[in-house]
Amino acid sequence: MDAVVLSIGTELVDGHLTDTNATFLAQELASLGIRLQWVTQVGDELDTIVRVLRRAWEDATLIVTTGGIGPTEDDLTREAIATLLDEPLTVDPELAERIRAFFAARGLVMPERNVKQAYRIPSCEPLPNPIGTAPGWFVRRDQHVIVSMPGVPREMMRMWREQVVPRLLPLLGGGVIRFRTIRTIGLGESLVEDRLHDLITRNMPRVATYAKDDGVYIRISVQADDEATARRLLAETEREIHQRLGQHVYGTDDTTLGAAILEPLAAASWSLALVEQGNGGRFTALLAEEPAASHCLRQALVLPEPLPTGPSLREHAHQSAQAARAATGADCAGVIAVRFGASETVDRTPGEAVFVLLTPQGASEREHTLVTHPQEFRRRVTLWAAEFFLFALREAAAPARGSSATSA
Incomplete structure (x- = not known):
């Protein structure tokens, strides 16, 4: 099966929004073994959307659209699909009632213009949207499939996984398709690919890598005749990846980097006092938003950059930790200290970072220097600090976890 992805909305064409939906869908289609022919962004103009849909109809059997199904006059995806297929648009009373109920559950009265979101054509199967007002469409016509989903990423991703993929699977030859995402830190994407080269180049299970802000993700996709076989293939591939990447794996699927860092603290029943200087609280925010922070994070101080006078940054960090x-x-104290030097241009600013961790097992430290823009340096510092604290806490907490297990 070949596919085309259309992201609809003038805000995308104007550059006011980044098209993250297309990136997500490209990865998902590849995981399903569906060949993506092309991706494009289209403004909120009916004639243009119809023209692009006609080209997509010629190039692919699956057309996936996001956006343009809101309640306003410039939401024209439904009208464009109806025009393409020459089918009438009518209000579905059941859909209209669902939308009214969505508003009522929140103590609101549905604006009449939202009735537009209950429009459908005869060949359309409405797709439920439990977290928004815009139902999706799943259209089957003349050996083609058109999927229309909301442009809001959270709504689109949930609809894709819960509603669209189960409807596509029977069209892909049946069987069971399962996914798993392995999250890593401390290795670049090219190095991860080198270590997993034979897994990436084989046909099944499919393995692909994606560089993210919090590390490199590895996506495993398995297609099998039954659930048991799919789970076995997933487990075997995951185990092989763990063996090759070792400590750089910090979680699977929805595991966050912050949760992974706090996990050794929670397992050892340790508390952490954190001091972050000159980094804008980026690392503190990474931990503070996790549920485990309420138990593990005793105190967090976010302070401005240390003064250039006085002790070295390393000495300052150790003193702050103590x-x-x-x-x-x-039980533990961690410090992230960042200091910038003088520069003639902001893009060539020398930056220095020191990380210190004190635990019941001893002290660990790491230093980084780089000449770049301060904003880019702070972004890297946050990732470097996450790697440092994850590895150091795992190592320090291992004896405590072992003794806890023995006493239990």
Whole structure:
């Protein structure tokens, strides 16, 4: 099966929004073994959308659209698909009632213009949207499939996984398709690909890598005749990846980097006092948004960049860690200290970062220097710090976890 992805919305064409939906769908289609022919963005103009849909109809058997199914006059995806297929648009009373109920559950009255979102054509199967007002469409016509989903990424992703993929699977030859995402840190995408080269180049299970802000993700896709076989293939591939990448794996599927860092603390029943200087609180935010932070994070201080006078940044970081542990009584103390030097241009600013971790097992430290824009340096510092604290806490907490298991 070949596919085309259309992202609809003038805000995309104007460059006001980044088309993250197309990136997500390209990865998902590849995981399903569907060949993506092309991707494009289209503004909110009916004639243009219809013209692009006609070209997509000629090039592919699966057309996936996102956006343009809201309640406003410039939401024209439904009208464009109806025009393409020469089918009438009518209001589906059941859909209209669902939308009214969505508003009522939130203590609101549905604006009459939202009735537009209940329009459908005869060949359309409506797709439920439990977290939004816009139902999707699943259209089958003349050996083609057209999928229309909301442009809001959260709504689109959920609809794709819960509604669209189960409807596509029978068209792909049946069987069971299962996915798993392995999250890694501390290795670049090219190095991950080198270590997994034979897994990536084989046909099944499919393995693909994606560089993300919090590391490199590895997506495993399995197609099998039954659930048991699919699970076995997933487990075997995941085990092989773990063996090759070792400590660089920090989680699977929805595991966040912050949760992975806090996990050794929680397992050892340790608390952490954190001091972050000159980094804008980026690392603190990474931890603070996790549920485990309420138990593990004793205190977090976000401070401005240390003054250039006084002790070296390394000495300053160690002193700050000792002071934080003494003041809070925490089991562990961590410091992220960032300092910038003078530069003639902002893009060539020398940056220095020092990480220090004190635990009941001892002290760990790491230093980084780089000449770049301060914003880029802070972005990297956050990722470097995450890697440092993850590995150091795992190593330090291992004996404590072992003794806890023995005493239990």
